[in-house]
Amino acid sequence: MSGGAVASLPEGLLDGGAWFRVEAAPNASTVRRSAERLAVELGMPERRINDLSIVAAEAAGNLAKHADEGVLLVRAVRRGGQAGVELIALDRGPGMADLAHSFGDGHSTAGTLGIGLGAIVRQATWCDMHSVPGKGTVLAVQVWPGEPPTTPWAAGITRPITGEPISGDAFAVRDADGRRQVMMCDGLGHGGPAAAAAHEAVRAFIDAPAAPPAAVLEHLHRRISHTRGAAVAVAELDAGAGLVRYAGLGNIAGTVLTPGLPRKGMVSLPGITGHQRRQIREFDYPITRDAIVLMHSDGVVDRWDPADYPGLLVRSPLVIAATVLRDAGVRRDDAGVLVARLP
Incomplete structure (x- = not known):
């Protein structure tokens, strides 16, 4: 893991964030707590910190349950005068052939309730994803305190x-x-x-x-x-x-x-x-x-x-x-x- 104080960085300068290996439930809990601490440092409102906590728990939990070689990056992002938290989850798991179906509540590949990706979509400000069967999945999520800034080019x-x-x-x-x-x-x-x-x-x-x-x-x-x-x-x-x-x-x-x-x-x-x-x-x-x-x-x-x-x-x-x-x-x-x- 790497990281440090980020609240003083001006807009336009991106910190490297903190990387986590996510192989079991305790690792997922560590990711959630780290995301929450970062949001507090950035002064995000409590309501959005609670939303972020759900997003982080689900993203890291999916890695722990389904992924091979799962890692997750937690970092601050700044744009449009706001500071938010970004999560990027990478894995070499089985991948998904139908992302739209996988995002729907009730879909599961491990016998669980299958609500993780749906919860992420609902609580996050922005998310994007790509998956290839046999290669794995990349999930990027951002939680902002207010109105989402323009998607970056x-x-x-x-x-x-x-x-x-x-x-x-x-x-x-x-x-x-x-x-x-x-x-x-x-x-x-x-x-x-x-x-x-x-x-x-x-x-x-x-x-x-x-x-x-x-x-x-x-x-x-x-x-x-x-x-x-x-x-x-x-x-x-x-x-x-x-x-x-x-x-x-x-x-x-x-x-x-x-x-x-x-x-x-x-x-x-x-x-x-x-x-x-x-x-x-x-x-x-x-x-x-x-x-x-x-x-x-x-x-x-x-x-x-x-x-x-x-x-x-x-x-x-x-x-x-x-x-x-x-x-x-x-x-x-x-x-x-x-x-x-x-x-």
Whole structure:
């Protein structure tokens, strides 16, 4: 498990949250209590904390009852001037062929009442899910204190290397004077120093002037020179031009994925943001409304095929990112995935 104080983080900066292995009922209770504590720290009203408690208990309970290798991430989310709690449950269980049927009360695969998914839908502010028989299920849930903010056009997820409490990978999303930009970074090494470099890159990205990706990356290069440095890539999705503008230094992989078409890799140049830079160049790639931009650190391998996940690319960016992390992330390194699409 990893985590820490999160209430002081400003909007736009996402904490890594706390990961839990959920293999039995006591683990599910731990998840529920952690979600409740986070909601109290964030100042959520008691009514919504009670709703969150039900959601957390059902999501974690489903993992304990039905899943193989079930894990669950609890983290704070901030958007539209609000702070809420997000739960992301990943498993390698049997999966579900008919999600609509599975969400209905009374459906069960373990002889239980089968009310878990229905209760989650009713109590959560937002949820999304993807499941493939034989591969497992990803469930993403958010509970907000008030009216739900707009569904984000980009989302990401990170996980630390086995044995470390915090990840050196991080991501950020911003809209700077109409420029919709995302950043993925991988602080050099692992643990605290790597996380410090990545978090400084996130702050520098949020504060950077509204400029094309190459100029933003140049800004980051100067701002994080006092850290050990990081691999960083910045992408800008321009709906009007139908383009992704992309600039990267180091081992951040960027890909445009369009249903039915081969994946299109984007170019990151050799270097270390903050220390070693031969040049910073920006490249343009066409993108359509049904495509996504996927960026990840070198803790995620490219050996996964979207064709093996029917319907995945039309799910929310968060569910796509979590699915890729589950099946392509490696345990011997920090891992991070970021997904964006044209708004």
